Amino acid sequence: MGTEPAAAGRPGGERAVRDEESRVWETLVTTARRTVADGLVVGTSGNVSARVGDLVLVTPSGVPYDRLTGDDLTAVDLTGRQVRGTLVPTSELPMHLAVYRTTDARAVVHTHAVHATAVSTLVTELPPIHYMAAALGGPVRVAPYATYGTAELAENMLRALAGRSGCLLQNHGTITYGAGLDQAYDRTAQLEWMCRLWLTASAVPGRTPSLLSEAHMAEAGARLKGYGQRR
Template identity: 45%
Template sequence: MMLREERERIVEFGKRLITSALTTGSGGNLSILDGARQLVAITPSGVPYPEIVAGDVVLVDLQGRAVEGKPRPSSELPLHLALYERYPQIRAVVHTHSVYATTLACLGWEIPPAHYLVGCAGRKVPVAPYATFGSPELAANLVRAIDGYQAALLANHGLVSIGASLEKAFHVAEEIEFVARVYLQAKMVGEPAILSAAEMDRVLEKFTGYGQPSAKSPS
């Protein structure tokens, strides 16, 4: 089996999407790019995460042609491929329908730095304009919106995070879901204080020092 290790990582983190409450059922999707082979391992379409085995994880080339794997790839394949094409340093894409990030996405609100952990994604979490799920328009909107960030909301849809590894992209998705929840709750009772640009400079510098990918370059 080609890319066995990457496919097993997809299976493992697919289960974690459920246990970390980042999605339900078969919502959301994950991919890893093997930079040397230029192949993408991506979750299959419509298979519940607890049931996915390594052989179900679909391998495609960067043009989206199937290389190995029986089921159909995730319907968001164009979005994953567009990110790898535009940002060749990244090695993983995580897409979730996590409840709080998705709530803000339905409001069309970007997430400002009310909590410093927004710095996992950059100075804020931007929102990509709405387009139908799985469409090339959605992929194009996201690629533009996420420029300079590690995550972006998809209006009326969910969240996408990127990273130098699946672990890093998944970590960003978890932290942004926390930040989205805190921001929404704060907005329900008052007006959250927003951190200054100078403070976010310090936060981003410390995150870089802690081994987090720089918010300035999606790597």
């Protein structure tokens, strides 16, 4: 008879799970540092998370990302109960958990990107200035303002995210999710770029930016589904 694979509850299986958590944590910290390097957050604002099984690994509250190490791994279950680490999880945990409970997300990135935050104070939906909005599911909505870290903000965010993988948070910032940290981050970067594009075009005196129609967006969305290399 062959040897059975180690189950999660056995020593070998538990080691494999912990190794996976460590690997994802390393990528998560790298992604968090990238948000600072790319100017999407300042200081300790913004936060990043990733799901591993039924656990959510998340950046801790108020700790500069360049100080995080492998020993600082912080994780909660889907109810918010802390099960890994001693550092207090981000205050925006309700938003992250709401995304994981209602979507197939494996990673979430929240930033205070300046152009996106500026747009969130001006409109209730980012005008369809570029077809890449289709990569987020369509025109990007703005979730009404609520105090950070509250259930109200998480609820507002979920309504803005319906059918989307990203939204703006009024007078606050952005949140995007994806199948992994790279995709979630790329969507955040694209959203910030589109907001900067719209603000730049709108600032030209006497001119109004041309916008894409629903048909344009639908066509772009269909083409984007086949974009990139096929395995």
